[in-house]
Amino acid sequence: MMKQLVAIGAGILLSVNYSALALTEQQVISRLSSIPLFVLMTDKNEPVVLSLNNKGKESQLVRFYLSFSDAQVAFQDLQKSNPQLAKQVKIVAASMPQFFELQKQNKGKEVALILVPARTSIEATRAVLQEQGKPSNQFEGIPVFFATGDKNGGMLMISQGDKKFTPFYFDRSDLQKLLAEYRKANPQAPQPKIDVIPLDRVISSMISTPNNKPDPASETFQFVPSSASLQKALESQGKK
Numbered sequence: 001m002m003k004q005l006v007a008i009g010a011g012i013l014l015s016v017n018y019s020a021l022a023l024t025e026q027q028v029i030s031r032l033s034s035i036p037l038f039v040l041m042t043d044k045n046e047p048v049v050l051s052l053n054n055k056g057k058e059s060q061l062v063r064f065y066l067s068f069s070d071a072q073v074a075f076q077d078l079q080k081s082n083p084q085l086a087k088q089v090k091i092v093a094a095s096m097p098q099f100f101e102l103q104k105q106n107k108g109k110e111v112a113l114i115l116v117p118a119r120t121s122i123e124a125t126r127a128v129l130q131e132q133g134k135p136s137n138q139f140e141g142i143p144v145f146f147a148t149g150d151k152n153g154g155m156l157m158i159s160q161g162d163k164k165f166t167p168f169y170f171d172r173s174d175l176q177k178l179l180a181e182y183r184k185a186n187p188q189a190p191q192p193k194i195d196v197i198p199l200d201r202v203i204s205s206m207i208s209t210p211n212n213k214p215d216p217a218s219e220t221f222q223f224v225p226s227s228a229s230l231q232k233a234l235e236s237q238g239k240k
Helices: 025-031 068-081 097-104 117-129 172-185 199-207 217-218 227-236
Strands: 036-042 049-056 057-065 088-095 111-116 142-146 158-160 165-168 193-198 221-224
Touching: 025 097, 025 165, 025 199, 036 068, 036 097, 036 227, 057 068, 068 088, 068 117, 068 227, 088 097, 088 199, 117 142, 117 172, 117 193, 142 172, 142 199, 165 172, 165 217, 172 217, 193 199, 199 217, 217 221
Parallel strands: 057 111, 165 221
Antiparallel strands: 036 057, 036 088, 049 057, 142 165, 142 193, 158 165
């Protein structure tokens, strides 16, 4: 990684602990393979290492953004703070499996790898929690959104052919679009409600049971990327 450090302002820095991924690691990662990330990379194909000063304590980190627009803001900040470095940097699309692999390789090193949730998702999370009458400032982790309100009051499952799955969305607006279509197709069904949960808790539910096997219910869990981020990732691949 680069030794060049760039001063940045404080922000929401959230890392996810995936050390619990044991026997089912590959199964879990495969379900996250469609989730794009964005990172600032140099022309030497090295991620930009940033420096964060918090109350006199300096830490080094590499941010992986779930939102392309947030990565753009970071790049624009870099252009202002270090224009010479910015000339050598571009926004590159990555994936969750690549992040996991880099995190493993980086274990024990001073530079931390951080997943940064989309600002819009943080705002949506606060809105959902406020609607539920819960504190909106105590949520920790990467938010993923799901719907509740099937006929038994549980998580809403979606049919696709002869299969059913429980979707967890990285963008609430994408889930809202799905629910609008669901209501049209099922006008007599209970009206679903949107809820939010940290990504690491969903992963834990997929692997953490007494016999070290996934909860059977988690077999239906599927992660749905932000449509905007996915589009940007596809555009990035098309430019190569």
